Amino acid sequence: MKHVRIAVMAxxxxxxxxxxxxxxxxxxxxxxxxxxxxxxxxxxxxVKVAEEHGVPxxxxxxxxxxLNEWEKGLVDALRDLGVDLLVLxxxxxxxxxxxxxxxxxxxxxxxxxxxxxxxxxxxxxEEVHRKVLESGVKVTGCTVYYVDSNVDTGxxxxxxxxxxxxxxxxxxxxxxxxxxxELGRRVLLEEHLLxxxxxxxxxxxxxxxxxxxxxxxxxxxxxxxxxxxWERRQSGYLKVRGxxxxxxxAQWPSS
Amino acid sequence: MRFAVFASGDGTVFExxxxxxxRGVLRGAELVLLLSNRPSSGAVNRARALGIETEVVTTKxxxxxxxxxxEFEGEVIEVLRSYGVEFCFLAGWNxxxxxxxxxxxxxxxxxHPSLLPAFAGLYGLDVxxxVLERGCKVTGCTIHFVDKGVDTGxxxxxxxxEVSDEDTVETLAEKVKALERRLxxxxxxxxxxxxxxxVERFGRLIARTDLSGGWLEEWLRRERELLxxxxxxx
Numbered sequence: 001m002k003h004v005r006i007a008v009m010a011x012x013x014x015x016x017x018x019x020x021x022x023x024x025x026x027x028x029x030x031x032x033x034x035x036x037x038x039x040x041x042x043x044x045x046x047v048k049v050a051e052e053h054g055v056p057x058x059x060x061x062x063x064x065x066x067l068n069e070w071e072k073g074l075v076d077a078l079r080d081l082g083v084d085l086l087v088l089x090x091x092x093x094x095x096x097x098x099x100x101x102x103x104x105x106x107x108x109x110x111x112x113x114x115x116x117x118x119x120x121x122x123x124x125x126e127e128v129h130r131k132v133l134e135s136g137v138k139v140t141g142c143t144v145y146y147v148d149s150n151v152d153t154g155x156x157x158x159x160x161x162x163x164x165x166x167x168x169x170x171x172x173x174x175x176x177x178x179x180x181x182e183l184g185r186r187v188l189l190e191e192h193l194l195x196x197x198x199x200x201x202x203x204x205x206x207x208x209x210x211x212x213x214x215x216x217x218x219x220x221x222x223x224x225x226x227x228x229x230w231e232r233r234q235s236g237y238l239k240v241r242g243x244x245x246x247x248x249x250a251q252w253p254s255s
Numbered sequence: 256m257r258f259a260v261f262a263s264g265d266g267t268v269f270e271x272x273x274x275x276x277x278r279g280v281l282r283g284a285e286l287v288l289l290l291s292n293r294p295s296s297g298a299v300n301r302a303r304a305l306g307i308e309t310e311v312v313t314t315k316x317x318x319x320x321x322x323x324x325x326e327f328e329g330e331v332i333e334v335l336r337s338y339g340v341e342f343c344f345l346a347g348w349n350x351x352x353x354x355x356x357x358x359x360x361x362x363x364x365x366x367h368p369s370l371l372p373a374f375a376g377l378y379g380l381d382v383x384x385x386v387l388e389r390g391c392k393v394t395g396c397t398i399h400f401v402d403k404g405v406d407t408g409x410x411x412x413x414x415x416x417e418v419s420d421e422d423t424v425e426t427l428a429e430k431v432k433a434l435e436r437r438l439x440x441x442x443x444x445x446x447x448x449x450x451x452x453x454v455e456r457f458g459r460l461i462a463r464t465d466l467s468g469g470w471l472e473e474w475l476r477r478e479r480e481l482l483x484x485x486x487x488x489x
Contacts, residue, residue, distance in 0.1 A: 161415035217390035
């Protein structure tokens with residue numbers, strides 16, 4: 001079967017991008033390959049990750065070009081590369097109608113909150129986590145969704161919850177910025193596990209889309225044993241990263 | 256501490272709180288009253304069967320006209336005073352409280368069957384319907400202090416549960432209820448033990464909930480030994 005060709009769009013550190021590459025390299029994420037990194041920031045971490053892994057970089061600054069024109073150019077370049085799936089992982093610029101219509105249900109993004117909570121246009125991860133802590137919630141998480149507009153409203157593919165324990169709030173009361181970055185670190189670890197899973201579901205054609213009067217819903221169809229098999233493969237990634245096996249949904253309070 | 260539970264619906268969360276109190280999992284907190292606005296609700300029937308004092312305050316007068324807020328809430332406050340209530344827990348209560356909140360500032364908690372701030376302002380099965388219509392893969396429940404807004408008060412506890420592709424409104428409601436039945440008594444015990452405090456940051460009150468120092472382990476031990484509830488699952 002032909003590999004699904006992915007282009008990752010990233011403007012920042014590129015840690016989710018690195019996680020995707022690691023999942024492919026370790027044989028966790030199958031049936032796909034990364035054809036290119038699209039970035040609008042020349043010196044960002046994602047570019048370094050691409051260079052380390054020999055992934056072609058499409059450097060396309062966005063400032064000064066009308067969004068529509070910029071997107072038309074990008075769509076042409078992606079077509080030349082045979083890209084089937086766009087993955088937004090820390091992309092810090094608007095997404096417009098051209099890209100959305102050309103990559104309808106073939107463009108996913110990751111957001112560091114549990115949709116529909118704490119969504120909004122172009123919020124940086126730090127801003128999301130700051131709002132989360134200021135609101136005093138005890139559970140947050142991350143969401144992978146299909147991009148269908150310029151706000152975070154698209155059909156949800158996968159979500160993972162992260163508990164915000166007392167330790168984070170004690171830190172927040174003393175040093176809010178340190179707490180924001182610590183929470184960001186914990187959510188990011190879950191993002192690194194969730195995004196490759198969502199990509200795998202897409203690559204295998206397991207995501208059914210349903211139209212309802214309230215909009216489109218994405219429902220991944222898991223066969224018996226699929227998730228166990230995925231977790232078994234992903235434990236290889238966790239081992240390489242030196243992580244213990246975290247459970248996404250904390251079912252019961254810990255201190 | 257003398258406390259009351261308010262319930263308008265089926266009363267399963269109320270019944271769980273009553274059971275935790277009866278078996279001595281919940282300690283130093285006495286459930287003195289079930290208050291309902293619906294005389295024939297499941298909650299009222301359960302309270303009577305359990306032998307718990309029950310009061311019904313309806314929003315209508317005997318002649319069928321609607322009571323105004325002062326009249327309705329005035330009666331509620333009177334009932335609470337007559338039972339010497341110090342703390343209230345709303346377990347499926349469907350009336351907005353205003354004067355009662357003034358009377359019991361940050362001494363009322365509510366359980367809401369979603370992960371607030373998502374799906375605030377909805378009640379009962381409507382919450383789960385909205386969760387499924389949005390296509391959420393994770394939901395949960397929230398225990399929070401009641402303030403003057405709707406589902407806006409400081410959050411005391413939250414727990415998540417996964418939504419599966421086979422869930423319906425009913426199965427999701429049952430999953431979340433199972434969480435609420437354990438979290439509600441826990442929140443009451445935390446409050447009773449002085450482990451919930453309020454801290455103001457950036458113009459908002461944040462509930463600081465402290466389960467540390469062996470508190471949680473002791474609570475889970477009592478749940479396990481006195482109720483046979485598994486410490487991890489739901």
